[in-house]
Amino acid sequence: MTVRQDVHSDDIPVLCQSCEARHRGVCGALDPDQLVALARSSSKHKVEPGAELMGDAEAIHSYSNVLSGVVKLTKTLSDGRQQIVGLQFAPDFLGRPLKAENVISAEAATAVSLCSFPKVTIERMMKESPGFERRLFSQALSELDEARGWMVTLGRKTASEKVATFLLMIARNIDPTRDPAVNFAAFDLPLTRADIADFLGLTIETVSRQLTRLRTDDVIRIENNRHVTVENLSRLERRSGA
Amino acid sequence: MTVRQDVHSDDIPVLCQSCEARHRGVCGALDPDQLVALARSSSKHKVEPGAELMGDAEAIHSYSNVLSGVVKLTKTLSDGRQQIVGLQFAPDFLGRPLKAENVISAEAATAVSLCSFPKVTIERMMKESPGFERRLFSQALSELDEARGWMVTLGRKTASEKVATFLLMIARNIDPTRDPAVNFAAFDLPLTRADIADFLGLTIETVSRQLTRLRTDDVIRIENNRHVTVENLSRLERRSGA
DNA sequence: AGCCAGCCTTGATCTCGGTCAATGCCGTAT
DNA sequence: ATACGGCATTGACCGAGATCAAGGCTGGCT
Structure with a gap:
């Protein structure tokens, strides 16, 4: 029985199957042990369109992989004017590493399924696995390029x-x-x-x-x-x- | 004689003195040996306002610390419409890690002094020193937050x-x-x-x-x-x- | 089926910011 | 001192997109 089978067996949550299949997935950089540990702490959710993500105190301490659907990242001015500053598609990673506060709010644009991980687990893996941090770094840089592209638009x-x-x-x-x-x-x-x-x-x-x-x-x-x-x-x- | 004095002695280029003094500087995360190695490969430049940075083949293979002045990052549409997508102030770090191509061009907005490093050296240090990569990661995330803030504006x-x-x-x-x-x-x-x-x-x-x-x-x-x-x-x- | 609520479309009008054009200011070179 | 070139200001006018105001679909409910 291989580790991959462990990860996908019934007694622990499935670890974001999309991660290893598609380009921007974030878990592919982990070694098998870490993958198992991460999977054990993960939990899958489905949310309805319009649902506020990372809104409640719980969600603020977690990161997620987007498994399906589209999440919009928004910023709002005090008088209610709103700007969407990014869209996360599967298998993007959701959450702002290296900082506690986040002035951006996330909302499900469509029906969305998520695989969430506790912040502490992700942060430990970032320290233990340089490839994993590199992967997150790389996604952040892609998002930066995208944001700058939208600034032109x-x-x-x-x-x-x-x-x-x-x-x-x-x-x-x-x-x-x-x-x-x-x-x-x-x-x-x-x-x-x-x-x-x-x-x-x-x-x-x-x-x-x-x-x-x-x-x-x-x-x-x-x-x-x-x-x-x-x-x-x-x-x-x-x-x-x- | 301490390593820090080595770094600042006359026979090797001065390593971006601002780095360790101010918040976003990128060299503070290096250990003394790395600091010396980086300093040995660095070179300081002064450029006039309007000068294209990273334009020539040389510059595309290097990273820089901005020591003074302001650098504007621009994107241009095919018909000439231009958008500034970021400003780098001292002691920001200039360059796009983890990718060869860059669709953004950088230009000196004021007189600028730079301390440049060969891309290969920076990339080696990113691998060797997790704290250094973390520092670059952290700057990229700040720039992402800024870019998104400007999207609202x-x-x-x-x-x-x-x-x-x-x-x-x-x-x-x-x-x-x-x-x-x-x-x-x-x-x-x-x-x-x-x-x-x-x-x-x-x-x-x-x-x-x-x-x-x-x-x-x-x-x-x-x-x-x-x-x-x-x-x-x-x-x-x-x-x-x- | 029929009704209702939430989106979406379409039209009329207005306004903010763009365009075009003239003038002013300042620093540099002669 | 003067002249010139590059940047900045100011004014008159225009137009893309916002605002205001009806309707029109469509999908869910009774």
Whole structure:
């Protein structure tokens, strides 16, 4: 019986199966013993769209892997204006290492399943396993690159470029059949129009108008307000403002 | 003779004296032997405002500590629209670990002095000294927090809130006499109006108009286009949109 | 089926910030 | 001292996107 089988046996929680399969998963860097220890302390949850993550005192002391669904990271000004500052897709890691406080709040955008670990366990593994810390470091740097990319979109792109850029990003992250060589994408939007507006620094109405324009220009099709089909990705790219 | 004296003796380059003195410096986490090795491979430069850093093939293979001055990190769209995605103040660390390519370019905003290290040396020390990697990790996370903070400013604040927010950030980073308890600040702007515009997602003219408004409302004084005095910081904070 | 609530779309109008253009200021070189 | 070049300010006007205000789908409920 191998350790991997141990990890996935019934008497201990399953350790985020996606971790070792996909690029940004965070557990692949652990050795078998650590993997078992981490799995023993882990717990899986499902939460509904709209649920506040890391909100209660409990969650503030834990980290999670996103197993499925989309989590939005938001910041809110005192008068209620809101900005989404990041989206976490499976198998991203959720939580802010090396600091207790967090001015960012996390909320489930869709139905989300999570695998949570106690903060102390993760922090011990960071110390014990340099590869694990490296992995977290690497994810933080990717998130930094992404955040800076969105700064350009927020600061310098027009409304229609913003919406096109957003759709391309979603296609890259969600479309299950996504193949970069192929000029086609289809996916369910994980965000409402209000969320998209909060992500792009626009209003609901502007997002809606830009989507209809893309629709009437035959760049995309939308069914049931959620399901988007991009027949011609390169035309969408041309509208995203490079 | 102590190692520290070695490091600062004349026959090898001085190792970023600021590193151990100020909070975000990156060399404080090294042990004495490593400090000497790093210092031996380091080289100091002074560059003029406007100089492209990391532009040439040489610089792409090195990391630097910013010893003085301000470096702007920019991203540019294909049609020339530009966005400043970060500012590095002394003693920040400059360079993108764990990845060869960098889509961000760095430029001296003011006169800048740098202490550069070969990429390979830094990467070896990251492996050898967990505290050093932790320090870089920690800076990356701070930069991520900052970037996300600016996303809110770019996406959700008005022009006048943006300018107020910018001035407060500069005061926090530059004002040599800065004391958080005191309701006053004075500093030289490290950026031109064009740079401020590229940072805030505005035009030169709007930046200028907002600065004159702050001036006529007696929130700030400006001498010689560069030197800013904030007599009443909390009034500026009230205009920054929380 | 029919109703209701929550999103989403569409239209009319307004406004903030962008654009275009002229002028002013300051530091440097002649 | 003057002239020049680069940055900054100011004004007049315009337009992209916000705001305000109706409706329209759609999915869940009785």
